[in-house]
Amino acid sequence: MDRVSNLPDxxxxxxxxxxxxxxxxxxxxxxxxxxxxxxxxxxxxxxxxEFLHPEEGKAERLEIxxxxxxxxxxxxxxxxxxxxxxxxxxxxxxxEDMLPQEMFVSKTLVKLKIRNDRCVDWWCxxxxxxxPMLKSLYIDSDLILWGKxxxxxxxxxxxxxxxxxxMEWKESHETxxxxxxxxxxxxxxxxxxxxxxxxxxxxxxxLLYLNYSDLVAExxxxxxxxxxxxxxxxxxxxxxxxxxxxxxxxxxxxxxxGNVVLQFGNVVKLMNGIQNIQILxxxxxxxxxxxxxxxxxxxxxxxxxxxxxxxxxxxxxAVPALLRNCPHLEYLIIEGLLHNVTDKCGxxxxxxxxxxxxxxxxxCPVKKVEIQGFRGTMREIxxxxxxxxSFKCLKExxxxxxxxxxxxxxxxxxxxxxxxxxxxxxxxxxCDVYFLVWGYMRRKWTTQ
Amino acid sequence: MSSxxxxxxxxxxxxxxxxxxxxxxxxxxxxxxxxxxxxDGIPLANVESKILVKVIEYCKKYHVDExxxxxxxxxxxxxxxxxxxxxxxxxxxxxxxxxLNIKSLFDLTCQTVADMxxxxxxxxxxxxxxxxxxxxxxxxxAVRKENQWAFE
Numbered sequence: 001m002d003r004v005s006n007l008p009d010x011x012x013x014x015x016x017x018x019x020x021x022x023x024x025x026x027x028x029x030x031x032x033x034x035x036x037x038x039x040x041x042x043x044x045x046x047x048x049x050e051f052l053h054p055e056e057g058k059a060e061r062l063e064i065x066x067x068x069x070x071x072x073x074x075x076x077x078x079x080x081x082x083x084x085x086x087x088x089x090x091x092x093x094x095x096e097d098m099l100p101q102e103m104f105v106s107k108t109l110v111k112l113k114i115r116n117d118r119c120v121d122w123w124c125x126x127x128x129x130x131x132p133m134l135k136s137l138y139i140d141s142d143l144i145l146w147g148k149x150x151x152x153x154x155x156x157x158x159x160x161x162x163x164x165x166x167m168e169w170k171e172s173h174e175t176x177x178x179x180x181x182x183x184x185x186x187x188x189x190x191x192x193x194x195x196x197x198x199x200x201x202x203x204x205x206x207l208l209y210l211n212y213s214d215l216v217a218e219x220x221x222x223x224x225x226x227x228x229x230x231x232x233x234x235x236x237x238x239x240x241x242x243x244x245x246x247x248x249x250x251x252x253x254x255x256x257x258g259n260v261v262l263q264f265g266n267v268v269k270l271m272n273g274i275q276n277i278q279i280l281x282x283x284x285x286x287x288x289x290x291x292x293x294x295x296x297x298x299x300x301x302x303x304x305x306x307x308x309x310x311x312x313x314x315x316x317x318a319v320p321a322l323l324r325n326c327p328h329l330e331y332l333i334i335e336g337l338l339h340n341v342t343d344k345c346g347x348x349x350x351x352x353x354x355x356x357x358x359x360x361x362x363x364c365p366v367k368k369v370e371i372q373g374f375r376g377t378m379r380e381i382x383x384x385x386x387x388x389x390s391f392k393c394l395k396e397x398x399x400x401x402x403x404x405x406x407x408x409x410x411x412x413x414x415x416x417x418x419x420x421x422x423x424x425x426x427x428x429x430x431c432d433v434y435f436l437v438w439g440y441m442r443r444k445w446t447t448q
Numbered sequence: 449m450s451s452x453x454x455x456x457x458x459x460x461x462x463x464x465x466x467x468x469x470x471x472x473x474x475x476x477x478x479x480x481x482x483x484x485x486x487x488d489g490i491p492l493a494n495v496e497s498k499i500l501v502k503v504i505e506y507c508k509k510y511h512v513d514e515x516x517x518x519x520x521x522x523x524x525x526x527x528x529x530x531x532x533x534x535x536x537x538x539x540x541x542x543x544x545x546x547x548l549n550i551k552s553l554f555d556l557t558c559q560t561v562a563d564m565x566x567x568x569x570x571x572x573x574x575x576x577x578x579x580x581x582x583x584x585x586x587x588x589x590a591v592r593k594e595n596q597w598a599f600e
Contacts, residue, residue: 001578002577002578002579002580003535003536003539003577003578004539004561004577004579005577005579007539007542007543008546010546011542011543011546011558014554014555014558015542015558015561015562015565016562016565017558018558018559018562018563019562019565019566020566021598022597022598023565023566023567023598025595025597025598026569026570026573026595026598026599027565027570027573028591028594028595029570029583029588029591029592029595029599030570030573030574030579030581031574031579031580031581031582031583032582032583034579035591070594
């Protein structure tokens with residue numbers, strides 16, 4: 001006896017909702033009573049990798065792709081009758097494929113995630129985009145095209161989470177404006193042809209979390225995010241700009257970067273806008289850019305956690321000013337100690353001998369320091385010693401070795417030596433110093 | 449501390465005494481308790497005793513507290529054994545869970561049936577559930593063509 005077909009529609013629909021789209025579509029052929037059942041399902045999870053793999057070459061067959069595209073079109077067209085709560089679409093498309101129009105006009109869609117390895121072309125057709133209920137939008141692609149940001153965002157009046165990675169600004173003056181946005185993740189590549197934007201403004205008064213990675217803009221005229229709690233900022237400096245960043249007033253430098261880089265001091269406006277923040281992560285490039293506004297750096301009164309990432313090609317010029325301006329810092333995370341030595345990383349590190357060293361550190365109330373990517377070089381060990389002597393309130397220092405790149409530990413005996421020194425530091429300082437090494441690493445570095 | 453008991457009556461006239469805290473995992477029963485109409489027992493016209501026994505077994509297991517401290521992992525293993533049932537019983541359970549509005553049991557039973565569908569061709573699905581194919585060959589061909597991508 002066929003018990004399953006006699007179950008109420010809602011129940012059968014619930015059973016189907018546990019299946020991926022392909023299997024749901026299959027049931028349409030079981031019998032007449034199953035023909036239209038799939039249309040009742042409020043959650044749709046479409047992943048074309050199921051039917052494209054393992055048979056390669058399937059995707060290229062036009063009829064298959066067309067029928068898949070039609071299916072998606074039809075699913076989205078059903079919205080008026082049976083609203084879709086959640087829709088996830090993962091598929092491999094050619095450049096010519098555009099997203100179905102219905103995706104941009106839906107009265108009920110709440111969450112949308114789009115991922116395309118090559119390019120996502122947001123349709124801005126005649127009717128424009130209207131997704132009045134959309135709360136979360138995630139777009140991941142090598143290139144996202146959507147027109148002007150202001151118009152784009154105005155289509156989502158209640159949007160709370162937005163992720164765009166990676167994208168290019170259409171105009172050189174752009175504004176991110178949304179009263180409802182709480183989480184924003186922008187991974188950008190400047191304007192067309194990898195050019196620095198002229199100005200980027202943020203009018204996002206409800207924003208709590210920001211992940212902003214992009215070429216440095218020449219100006220940040222408006223930064224309205226007073227409620228921001230946490231930010232990760234990566235202001236990318238192009239290779240042909242770094243010299244000018246370090247010597248902004250050097251007239252002898254012959255480069256094209258001049259005019260643009262001289263504006264980078266406006267980054268201070270971005271810093272001013274986020275000065276109420278509690279958790280801040282800055283990359284090596286960002287630190288270089290901040291060196292242009294050390295004197296005007298705002299005070300981060302609420303900052304408890306600061307993370308900085310270092311690279312050997314980038315300097316710590318901004319670190320003393322940063323530390324001085326965080327009067328309530330508790331936790332400092334340093335990913336990579338080695339950095340480009342200048343005479344401006346001043347008293348933060350021990351690289352250049354100076355008399356007044358350590359002052360920005362001495363007044364810093366940080367209680368816990370975490371050092372990641374430790375390579376076991378003498379320079380790093382000296383820096384660690386310098387921190388231990390200078391941070392007056394330090395209670396705990398955790399050191400984690402570099403797991404992937406080259407380290408000094410490959411030299412025979414180096415690991416044991418470093419471990420001994422760190423143990424010594426632990427004994428002679430008031431602070432708890434520990435060096436955490438995975439078993440496999442220890443074995444790798446001690447069997448020489 | 450003595451716990452409050454309520455009486456559930458199956459469609460075939462059998463009575464089952466159950467702790468109130470266990471029974472109100474069913475939203476339907478929970479509402480009746482709120483509306484205070486449980487004094488003479490709760491008649492469940494749509495659930496026969498054979499199924500009600502299983503429902504009560506499920507609810508007891510899922511009533512996690514100090515007396516019954518069970519981990520999610522163990523619950524998952526228990527679910528597997530619990531759902532080792534004849535097809536007809538599974539469908540009865542689905543209907544009971546739906547009627548009694550016990551979300552986790554409803555999801556579990558539906559997931560079990562979904563797992564029976566997944567990975568099978570339409571012919572295999574029909575065979576598993578005894579579904580009669582009432583399409584004409586032309587009609588079936590048309591349906592397959594419409595969702596061609598799913599059938600390849």
